[in-house]
Amino acid sequence: MSSIPQLEYTNKDAIPEIVDGVRAAFHSQKTKPLEWRKVQLRKLYWGLIDNADAIAQACKIDLGKGHFEANLMELDFCTNTCIYCCDNLDKWAKDESAADIQLANKLLFPKIRKDPLGCVLIIGPYNFPVNLVLAPLAGAIAAGNTVVIKPSENAPNVAAVLQKVIEDSLDQSCFRVVQGAIPETTALLEQKWDKIFYTGGATVGTIIAKKAAETLTPITLELGGRNPAIVTKNADIRLAARRLLWGKIVNAGQVCISQNYTLIDREVLDRFVSEMKLAMKEYYPNGTRHSDDFGRIINDRQWQRLKSMLDNSKGKILMGGELDQEDRYIEPTLILVDSPKDSLLIDESFGPLMPILPVNNLDEAIRIANTVHATPLGLYPFGTKAETERCLREIRSGGASVNDGFMHGSLPTLAFGGIGDSGQGAYRGQASFDCFTHRRSITTTPSWMEGMMSVRYPPYKGKLEKMRQMGNLKPNFDREGKVKFSLGSYILSLGAGSKTGGLIRYLVLIVAALGLRQYLG
Known part of the structure; x- marks a missing residue:
């Protein structure tokens, strides 16, 4: 068994010196x-x-x-x-x-x-x-x-x-x-x-x-985010149950992008619960309590927070519910709730608690998802292509996994990040x-262009029109916002992206430079 070093906190007074040293190393150009x-x-x-x-x-x-x-x-x-x-x-x-x-x-x-x-x-x-x-x-x-x-x-x-x-x-x-x-x-x-x-x-x-x-x-x-999963009546219910259960057992549910709650069509509620129970039996034949594959809550404070959320919920436990504070253990727990204002929906659980809220249709599910949290970190729609596309179109989120639990956050080279109060910026891969x-934007102005550049120098009398002719774009639309057909633009667009098109644009550049030079005198 490997030995783990003893953790020692850094002397707070030494932190400015540490930062100054690291900054000096950057300015030494060593990292370039x-x-x-x-x-x-x-x-x-x-x-x-x-x-x-x-x-x-x-x-x-x-x-x-x-x-x-x-x-x-x-x-x-x-x-x-x-x-x-x-x-x-x-x-x-x-x-x-x-x-x-x-x-x-x-x-x-x-x-x-x-x-x-x-x-x-x-x-x-x-x-x-x-x-x-x-x-x-x-x-x-x-x-x-x-x-x-x-x-x-x-x-x-x-x-x-x-x-x-x-x-x-x-x-x-x-x-x-x-x-x-x-x-x-x-x-x-x-x-x-x-x-x-x-x-x-x-x-x-x-x-x-x-x-x-x-x-x-x-x-x-x-x-983090109060991430919604949506299961329509047209979804593969067995698949949805297995994959959403996986999303809540990884790391004992301490995953910022796992679903925080599931909105499920009433017509398939009973089937979903049955499939969830079957999946639990398959994943953990002897239960999670003594399984080496199921984790624990990080500390007593977080364990107590999760217990309080469960205690304050008005929902009904359909599966699981066993807790042990000494072991920081919480069993994967499926809870049927009847309101979007339930404590298990309005707060992020960040644990193996799985509230499900029945809805009458996809319209209601989308409305609730946009009400509970306008900018979740993840979105997990299950249903037909048209239904999942509608969810993606009408519900904002940092990322999304269609017909799965947080797979988009599992790919090490796919950009990952939040939106709104679920975060800002992205990383992973490039x-x-x-x-x-x-x-950093950089330009290099050749010295031979000085005669052409003189139009930018004072005095400016008579130069504004020349500058506009050089730089202003011409609209291809009228006052009503309708696009006007332009034969010239169509011709210039031919061959775009091809080697021939590139050569044509290069020749045009040379002609333009010569013409500009002559125009400016």
Whole structure:
């Protein structure tokens, strides 16, 4: 059995010096070379592999995570991310030719350069304490930033192992770990950052957003949400029950994108409940109480919060309901509720509680979903293609999985993020690189263009019309907003995207430049 280091909180008074050191490392230009970034990602990969047993053991102690979940959803997710970033970094970091530039301005060679933001802070959560810290860290490394990492104090064993991995694997002048709780996090937020990335609850997210606003610091917030699942009478009921049950047993329901409640057509309610019970028997033949595959609630405070939600609900328990505070155990529990105002709907459970609310039709389901929470993190519609498309069209959400539970959040290369009060910004795959990158617009004006550029210099008498002829776009619509057919535009559009079209546009550019030069004298 691997030994887990003892967690020690960082001296709060040392935090400004830590941040200053990491910022100085960024300004030393050390992180700019792409090969240096790749080496750091490779070392992080091997650091995870070498500490795989300790990571799994820490996840078991802190969250009761079984071997399967700890390896697949924590370790493998992060190692795959490291490799994916290495394999794609050259492509991501390459300068881009600017799009949609007017013909005359092509001569300025406009481009987009990918610059690192600078010194960033990553604050992690407790539910996926490895994945949701190291996945954004990999993106920050790939983008060329220096980073201070603050793991969750609520998963102390994982936090200690993460510190060991990072200190043993990465350049300590550029990547540091700060351990602690509210005082240490507060001290970190007092520092000036070039980006703050936070995953957790909306309450703390609001505090971070307010603090960041004081220094105009950009933020990415990955928050929770009262995520609706909708099951129509035309859905595959067995499939819906199995997949939604899976969405609530992973990590004992401590998943920010699992469904918070299910709106189900009354006609199929009984079938859905029966299929849910059958699925439970199949997944856990001997129950979840003594299964190594079912986790525990992170701490007593969260366990008590979930119990209070259940106690305050007016719903009827249809399946499960066993609780054990000493073991931090809550059995997957299916509850039939009769109102959108039930305590299990208006608050995010973040646990294995599964309230279901019968509805008369899809219209009612959509109305309730938009009332309970206008901007959930996830949406899970089950039904025909027309029904699920209508749900996607009429209900906002950060992401969605059609006919499944939170699969969109399980893909390591698919951009993931919230909307409204379920978060802002996105990461995963290339989005992780983009999250920590400034897209810097650059032009280069040749000296030979000075004669052409003189139209911009004072005195301006007689030059406005020339400038307008050079730069103003001509509308292709009338005063009623109707588009007018233009033969010239149609001809210019021919061959767009082809090599022939590109050659034609290049020749037109040369002719335009010569004509412009002659026009300006």
